[in-house]
Amino acid sequence: MNVLLIGSGGREHALAWKIFQSPRLKKFYAVPGNPGIAEFAECVENISAEKNSDVVKFAQEKNIDLVVVGPEAPLVNGLVDELEKVGIKSFGPKAAAAQLEGSKIFAKQLMEKYKIPTANFEIFENPDDAKKFLKTQNFPVVIKADGLAAGKGVIIAKNFEESLEAVDEMKNFGAAGSKIVVEEFMEGEEASILAFTDGKNIVPMISAQDHKKIFDGDEGLNTGGMGAYSPAPVVTEEVLRKVEEKILKKIISALNEEKIIYQGCLYAGLMIKDGEPKVVEFNCRFGDPETQVVLPLLESDLLEIMLACAEGNLSDKKISWKKDTAVCVVLASGGYPKSYKKNLPIEGIKKAESLGAIIFHAGTKRDGDKILTSGGRVLGVTVTEKNIRQAIEKVYKCVGVIKFEDMHFRKDIAAKALKYI
Numbered sequence: 474m475n476v477l478l479i480g481s482g483g484r485e486h487a488l489a490w491k492i493f494q495s496p497r498l499k500k501f502y503a504v505p506g507n508p509g510i511a512e513f514a515e516c517v518e519n520i521s522a523e524k525n526s527d528v529v530k531f532a533q534e535k536n537i538d539l540v541v542v543g544p545e546a547p548l549v550n551g552l553v554d555e556l557e558k559v560g561i562k563s564f565g566p567k568a569a570a571a572q573l574e575g576s577k578i579f580a581k582q583l584m585e586k587y588k589i590p591t592a593n594f595e596i597f598e599n600p601d602d603a604k605k606f607l608k609t610q611n612f613p614v615v616i617k618a619d620g621l622a623a624g625k626g627v628i629i630a631k632n633f634e635e636s637l638e639a640v641d642e643m644k645n646f647g648a649a650g651s652k653i654v655v656e657e658f659m660e661g662e663e664a665s666i667l668a669f670t671d672g673k674n675i676v677p678m679i680s681a682q683d684h685k686k687i688f689d690g691d692e693g694l695n696t697g698g699m700g701a702y703s704p705a706p707v708v709t710e711e712v713l714r715k716v717e718e719k720i721l722k723k724i725i726s727a728l729n730e731e732k733i734i735y736q737g738c739l740y741a742g743l744m745i746k747d748g749e750p751k752v753v754e755f756n757c758r759f760g761d762p763e764t765q766v767v768l769p770l771l772e773s774d775l776l777e778i779m780l781a782c783a784e785g786n787l788s789d790k791k792i793s794w795k796k797d798t799a800v801c802v803v804l805a806s807g808g809y810p811k812s813y814k815k816n817l818p819i820e821g822i823k824k825a826e827s828l829g830a831i832i833f834h835a836g837t838k839r840d841g842d843k844i845l846t847s848g849g850r851v852l853g854v855t856v857t858e859k860n861i862r863q864a865i866e867k868v869y870k871c872v873g874v875i876k877f878e879d880m881h882f883r884k885d886i887a888a889k890a891l892k893y894i
Contacts, residue, residue: 474776475500475536478514479522479552480543481507483803483835483853484761488543488775489513490831491768495776502535504528508844509834522547525555532561539564539780542737545621548757549575553737563737564779566757570728570735574757577654578619584752587727589720591752592656592744600640603653607636615656616640620649627695627754629658661746662889663753664705665763666716668741669778671787672734675721679770679794680708681763682889683742687810689885696810697850700886702800702861703766706893707745716743716750724755736782765833765853766799800864800887801855802872803835807879809849814879817846821875830871831855846877861890 474497478489486509492498493513506516520527523546532540540556542548542565551568565571572579584591592615597603607614607630616639618626626646630636643650667678682705687693708716720741728735740756740763759767768775772793781787806813822832822844833855836848854872858864865887872882 474498474538474780476502476776477528477532477535477537477540478503478506478510478543479528479540479547481505481510481522482543482761483833483850484759484764485543486510486833486835487764487768487853488541488759490833491771491775492541495774497774497776500535502531502537504531507834508837508839509832511839523550525550525552528552529555529559529561532556533559537561539776539783541565541779543758545571545574545756545758549621562780562783564783565737566735569733571757573724573735573739573755575621576619577617577754578652580755581654583724583727583731587723587730589723589727589752590750592659594654594656597653597655598651600643600653603640603655604637606655607633607640610636610655612636613658615658616643617654617656618643618646618650619652619654620646622646622649626650659744659746659751659753661744662707664708664743664745665701665760666708666713666721666741666743667760667763667767668721668739669782669787669792670725670735670737670739671782671785672725672729672736673785674787675725675739676787676792677713677717677721678767679703680705680713681760681767682707683760683763684883684886687805689883694810696805698760698762698803699805699883700800700802701760701762701766702798702864702887702890703763703770704798706890709748712745712748712750715748716741720750720752736785762801762803762853765801765855769799769831769855769857770795770797795857797857797859798861798864799855799857800861800868801833801853802868802882802886803850804852804854804872804875804877805850805881806836806846806848807881809881813849815845815847817878819844819846819851819875819877822852824874825854825871828871828874829856829867851877851880861887861894
């Protein structure tokens, strides 16, 4: 099969790493890719992943059999719709289905209509109306931008003053923040369940837990994710059964009722309290950095599964998982998620790999023989081990040999899992 991967981050590097292991893979391209992805695929940087017509033309010229869309923006912008028009299969939902992530209002109203457990909410188009409403609320509350904001359009306001600031902050997200969702704050422990779906059948992957805050102890600003581990012990077999029955199957059924077919990866961000899961958010693609810990535990052929999702025959596939544990620590640029330096040389990648790490490039670029920083989240350092203690010890040993100026990382990734031992 000829495959085209869309994207340039750590999630896409993890997808490329796993797709490359398939015996069915023939020719592999990535638009635009990154230095890590370049080890597996031919990276094409002279066309824009954000211009559907350019991607479609390239896919036709290269006789692409399957396009794998990594990031949310091309999905929300209808890339899969355009590829389908010319008969090219894709792994990823069409624009109507991608609204689950593209509009928090769409997702919340759908969950309310079909009685899928989630936080109570109110919707506002006028910031002043939101501020009036907040005068009546108990705190904390959650303020969300309606549209795509690169994982940063969610603010937990601990008091009334912070909630007013959060409402004002929404305008910094442009059109994405033109409408605001105010939600009740849900207590509990977060977890992520990614699932494969062909529009009829939905199969959950092994559970994971992301770490959104920039600092240890879940302090500071929200980020795109500072690390993850899998499986998440908070997702017991009983919790997973509830997620399947009350959330995953119900959301696919709800979309079908609305005449929307969802194919690809569906990400359910969950809050779990007393064994009861509720939806924090849905995403229309693989999570980042959850993908970096989930895929190393997948025993089955990812490319085969993706093709089954695109062709509507996922029920024919048996999907198996390793019994190990995976931990990923994200190495970020100092200052992230605000301003940070770029073009800083990175040392120690090969040494970390020799110690057993899989290094996923997230924000890097190549300059001759050097790898330089080019983004906020720079690298994801992933290891797999037999248990969580061994994985934590090993991942931080690998992190310790990588260096770049002002490198920042959390030192407590996966610590929440230890209380279950």
